[in-house]
Amino acid sequence: xxxxxxxxxxxxxxxxxxxxxxxxxxxxxxxxxxxxxxxxxxxxxxxxxxxxxxxxxxxxxxxxxxxxxxxxxxxxxxxxxxxxxxxxxxxxxxxxxxxxxxxxxxxxxxxxxxxxxxxxxxxxxxxxxxxxxxxxxxxxx
Numbered sequence: 001x002x003x004x005x006x007x008x009x010x011x012x013x014x015x016x017x018x019x020x021x022x023x024x025x026x027x028x029x030x031x032x033x034x035x036x037x038x039x040x041x042x043x044x045x046x047x048x049x050x051x052x053x054x055x056x057x058x059x060x061x062x063x064x065x066x067x068x069x070x071x072x073x074x075x076x077x078x079x080x081x082x083x084x085x086x087x088x089x090x091x092x093x094x095x096x097x098x099x100x101x102x103x104x105x106x107x108x109x110x111x112x113x114x115x116x117x118x119x120x121x122x123x124x125x126x127x128x129x130x131x132x133x134x135x136x137x138x139x140x141x
Contacts, residue, residue, distance in 0.1 A: 002034065007042040009082050012104060016141075019105075023112055025045055026078040026136045027074055031117040033067070035075030035113075039108065047081040062085060065114040078111035102137055 002020045004011060007060075024034050042050075044060050049066060051057045062084040068075040089103040113132050118130040 002037045005040045007040055007046050008070055009041050011041060012082065016055045019108065022136075022140045023109070024112055025139060026109060026112055027116065029136075032069070032072060032074045032116055035070070035073040037112070038077045039111070040077060041082050042079055044081050044083040047079060047084070050079055062088065063111055065111045069115050074112065074115035075098065076111070076115050078108075080107055080111070082128070105137060105140055106133050109133055112136075114127060 002016070002023060004014060004016065023037070027034055038073070047064065048058075048060050049061075051059065051061060055064065057062050060081070064079040066077040066079075068077075085104055085107055110120075110129065110133060112130060113136070118129050118132060119125040
């Protein structure tokens with residue numbers, strides 16, 4: 001089951017049924033079914049606190065994924081900083097207005113791809129993550 005929560009921010013407009021179908025489909029593409037997925041939308045400051053407390057990192061980020069998956073079922077808590085997503089959207093809108101609306105969807109699926117095992121720490125794995133995000137976004141439209 002997919003749930004959407006907020007922590008100190010307003011919930012963005014989401015078509016939850018459509019997103020759930022999409023996320024389920026993308027997970028299935030990688031051989032997984034859905035367990036409990038909790039999206040927690042928060043501010044930059046809350047994200048920094050989570051990053052410090054749980055990961056020992058002292059920097060802002062757009063997403064943190066806590067993985068509780070099993071061999072064939074993805075599950076996890078996915079924290080998303082809406083402030084960072086919004087600033088990224090504005091940056092993308094300057095170069096490609098059509099991409100700004102897709103940024104929230106991109107970050108939603110980014111967390112799911114992490115739960116399927118996709119890393120993004122090296123230039124090669126980041127490029128593969130972007131490729132997989134693009135494939136997933138094409139399925140949503």
